[in-house]
Amino acid sequence: MTRVRLSRLPGDQVLITDHDGVEQVALEDLAALVRRREATSPRWVWDDTARWYPPLLAAGVRVERCHDLRLCRRVLRRAPAVDPGALDGEDSRLWDALRPVVATDPVLFGAGDAADHLRADVEDARQLAALSASPDAPRLSLLLAAESAGALAAAEMTHAGVPWNAEVHEALLAEQLGPRPPRGAPPHRLAACADDVRRLLAAPGLNPDSQPELLAALRRAGLEATDTRASTLQRLDHPVAAPLLRYKKLAHLFHTHGWAWMDEWVRDGRFRPSYQPAGSATGRWSSNGGGALSFPAQVRPAAVADDGWVLVVADVAQLEPRVLAGMSGDRGLADAARGTDLYQGMADAGAVATRQDAKLGLLGAMYGATRGESGRMVADLTRRYPHAFGLVEAAARAGERGETVRTLLGRGSPPAGASWDETPDAPPTDLADQGRRRRAHGRFTRNFVVQGTGAEWALCWIADLRNRLWRLPGDGPVEARPHLVFFVHDEVVVHAPAHLAGAVAAEMTAAASTAGRLLFREMTLDFPLTVSVVRSYADAGKPGT
DNA sequence: GTGCCTGGCGCC
DNA sequence: AGGGCGCCAGGCAC
Numbered sequence: 001m002t003r004v005r006l007s008r009l010p011g012d013q014v015l016i017t018d019h020d021g022v023e024q025v026a027l028e029d030l031a032a033l034v035r036r037r038e039a040t041s042p043r044w045v046w047d048d049t050a051r052w053y054p055p056l057l058a059a060g061v062r063v064e065r066c067h068d069l070r071l072c073r074r075v076l077r078r079a080p081a082v083d084p085g086a087l088d089g090e091d092s093r094l095w096d097a098l099r100p101v102v103a104t105d106p107v108l109f110g111a112g113d114a115a116d117h118l119r120a121d122v123e124d125a126r127q128l129a130a131l132s133a134s135p136d137a138p139r140l141s142l143l144l145a146a147e148s149a150g151a152l153a154a155a156e157m158t159h160a161g162v163p164w165n166a167e168v169h170e171a172l173l174a175e176q177l178g179p180r181p182p183r184g185a186p187p188h189r190l191a192a193c194a195d196d197v198r199r200l201l202a203a204p205g206l207n208p209d210s211q212p213e214l215l216a217a218l219r220r221a222g223l224e225a226t227d228t229r230a231s232t233l234q235r236l237d238h239p240v241a242a243p244l245l246r247y248k249k250l251a252h253l254f255h256t257h258g259w260a261w262m263d264e265w266v267r268d269g270r271f272r273p274s275y276q277p278a279g280s281a282t283g284r285w286s287s288n289g290g291g292a293l294s295f296p297a298q299v300r301p302a303a304v305a306d307d308g309w310v311l312v313v314a315d316v317a318q319l320e321p322r323v324l325a326g327m328s329g330d331r332g333l334a335d336a337a338r339g340t341d342l343y344q345g346m347a348d349a350g351a352v353a354t355r356q357d358a359k360l361g362l363l364g365a366m367y368g369a370t371r372g373e374s375g376r377m378v379a380d381l382t383r384r385y386p387h388a389f390g391l392v393e394a395a396a397r398a399g400e401r402g403e404t405v406r407t408l409l410g411r412g413s414p415p416a417g418a419s420w421d422e423t424p425d426a427p428p429t430d431l432a433d434q435g436r437r438r439r440a441h442g443r444f445t446r447n448f449v450v451q452g453t454g455a456e457w458a459l460c461w462i463a464d465l466r467n468r469l470w471r472l473p474g475d476g477p478v479e480a481r482p483h484l485v486f487f488v489h490d491e492v493v494v495h496a497p498a499h500l501a502g503a504v505a506a507e508m509t510a511a512a513s514t515a516g517r518l519l520f521r522e523m524t525l526d527f528p529l530t531v532s533v534v535r536s537y538a539d540a541g542k543p544g545t
Numbered sequence: 546g547t548g549c550c551t552g553g554c555g556c557c
Numbered sequence: 558a559g560g561g562c563g564c565c566a567g568g569c570a571c
Contacts, residue, residue: 209566211552229553252554255565279562284557286562294556294563319557367559374559436558447560451557455561489557489561 002042003067005120006030006052017121018042031059043067045124049151049277050101057159060477064467068148069123070098071278075143076127078412080404081136086129095123102274102288136410142518143409143456147278149463153484154275154285156466160479161270162303162486162537163311163495169262169302177250180259187258190250196243208247256291257299265290271303275487281414282448283407283455284489293488303493303537310498313540314508314531315491316461318342320454321362322527326520327408327453330387340528351384352377365389366450368396368443392446399445400438407452408519416441453519454490457527460515462487465494468507472500486537493537501533 005017012027025033034044034056044066046052056063073095076082095118131137131144173180178188186194198206203217211228218225223236230248233241265271272290279286287293305311316322321342325333336345346358361377365388369375382389395405402416466484474481474497482496482504496504512527532540 207567211567213567227552248554252565256555256563282561284561288563291555291563294554296555298555364559369559371558439558443558443560451561491557 002040003045003124004037004042005045005124007047007118007120008116010116015119015121031056031061034063035059035061038063041065045069045120047098047118047120047123048101049148049155053152053155054159057155057478062156062470062478063152064470065145066148066152067124067127067144068151068277069095069120069127070100071147071151072127072144073098073123074278075140075147075411076130078404078414079134079136079140079410080406080412081134081140081410082130083133086133087126089126090122091118092123092126094118100276100279100288139409142460143411146409146456146459146463147283149466150277150285150459153462153466153487154277156478157484157486158272158274160483160485160495161267161272162493163306163309164266164269164271165302165304166262166266166269168304168536169266169299170259172299172301173253173258177254177258187250187254190247190254193243193247193250197240197247200238200240200243208244209251253298257296271295282452283411283459284451285455285487292486297538300538301536305495305535308498309495310501310533310535311485311537311540312494312496312501312504312508312531312533313491313537314494314505314529316458316512317528317530319457319490319527320366320450322525323408323454323457323519324362324366324388324391324450326516326523326525327449328387328391329523330385330391333385333388334523334525338526346381351381365392366447368446392450395449396442396446399448400442402438402441405445405449407449407456409453409456411452411456413445413448413452457515457519458487458490460518461511462492464514465492465508465511468511469494469496469504472503472507474500493540505531505533 002018007015007017009015009024014025014027014030016023016025016033038061041064044052044063046066046069048070049066049068053063053066073087076087077084077096131140134140170180177190181187194208197208198204201217201221203220206217207213214228215225221238221240223238225232225236230245233245233248265273273287273292274289275292276286276288278284279288285293303311317340318337321333322337324330325337332349333346336342336349336351339345341355343355343358343362346352347355352358352361357377360374361381363369364374364378365381369378378389382393398405399413399416404415405413462484469482469484472482482494482500484492485495486493492508494504494508508531509529512529516525516527530541534540
């Protein structure tokens with residue numbers, strides 16, 4: 001497969017390097033060139049997908065595959081199976097220092113970008129050499145391809161956006177908060193709630209948003225509270241509890257997904273958040289604009305498909321326990337995972353008394369619970385599933401020793417020092433404190449191997465799904481065909497013409513099988529999906545975990 | 546004023 | 558003394 005490397009040159013020029021040699025075009029001619037050469041299915045190599053791809057999408061150009069040098073360099077840098085020296089060379093420190101481009105940045109090719117003078121061909125050659133010298137090359141290659149495909153999917157999702165019905169959203173806000181207030185003022189219902197709280201606490205000047213003020217007012221009313229969490233307030237035996245909880249709920253809606261949020265993130269009937277692939281240490285995506293990965297059930301009714309279109313929503317049941325079964329080769333756990341409900345499968349096999357016990361024990365093992373009911377279940381289940389539970393336990397112990405752990409495809413955990421306090425002026429830590437930090441890092445590495453491998457499965461899933469969707473009937477640019485509009489860890493949403501809903505659902509399932517085979521090879525594992533075809537995202541059935 | 550931290554909540 | 562995130566407001570330091 002041809003690798004076509006793109007580098008920025010001064011004067012709005014682009015340097016194009018491939019096996020045939022070197023060519024130079026003006027930036028304004030790039031989209032036409034990419035469109036033409038895409039017919040030969042090359043792999044486009046560039047410093048950051050979020051910098052190069054959005055302008056191409058805006059010009060109606062979709063690419064099949066790429067290699068994101070920034071993302072892949074980070075993977076290779078941290079991979080225990082890659083020689084760090086192989087990544088050193090010309091400009092390598094600058095490559096290490098590259099920060100992600102925010103996908104919603106309007107000036108994607110603005111002058112003065114840190115990557116402007118970096119040579120993609122030089123870095124690409126370096127990465128290929130580092131990769132081929134690694135004993136983990138096959139798995140790492142898959143990871144790099146998946147990571148890059150994910151970056152394409154992320155840019156496409158931001159480009160297309162989640163179909164958003166502003167009228168529905170506004171009606172929802174008006175119903176709960178009252179009419180839109182003037183700038184800087186609170187909505188009526190929220191102000192009324194605050195008044196109730198002030199009256200019931202006999203605290204006329206109280207700002208309920210201030211934790212210190214609120215705690216002081218609660219104490220004056222004879223209530224013992226050391227924090228103002230909803231769960232704490234709920235237990236208060238006092239008439240102020242109800243309006244206070246209501247206030248907090250409404251305030252959160254107003255501040256995080258109210259009119260200001262709509263003004264900022266919804267344009268032309270689309271919600272366009274910015275994703276950051278591999279934004280978290282485990283390889284999960286994060287979001288750096290719009291709160292893509294946490295838009296709550298409260299406003300989901302406003303995510304509504306276009307006329308004649310539907311949203312096809314799919315999520316994986318118990319992704320991480322299944323991934324744990326696969327990566328540990330625990331046949332017993334894999335057998336329990338054969339149905340649609342892994343926890344029930346464990347109960348049916350007699351490993352635990354109830355489904356709830358199974359869930360407590362597995363989640364406890366993956367999160368590092370040591371006490372309470374969850375901790376006890378972990379001990380019981382370790383005897384029944386020694387491979388699976390042994391794997392997370394070993395990862396925890398390695399982390400406590402300060403060692404790096406890795407995901408199935410070879411992503412390495414960040415060094416222990418990264419999360420430990422190493423600032424020069426930090427107060428000296430005593431032995432007990434060091435012990436706490438070690439154990440905390442052990443819990444992190446314990447979870448890292450499972451969460452990170454889960455993220456790898458999900459990347460393979462959306463990468464394959466993305467290509468399958470492109471092959472469905474349709475023409476025109478990405479957003480005119482069935483396309484991904486949302487992804488969050490173990491769930492995807494596709495916007496599709498209604499008559500293709502069944503085909504989309506089938507591709508989702510097929511892609512899940514592909515992901516399972518890519519990661520776990522000979523070990524057959526089920527990854528059952530819950531698929532809903534709906535007009536509004538809020539109507540998607542989600543049995544959840 | 547800016548910038549960083551925390552508490553609290555949302556999502557997985 | 559159960560993992561990963563983002564975002565908001567308040568509160569503090571500068």
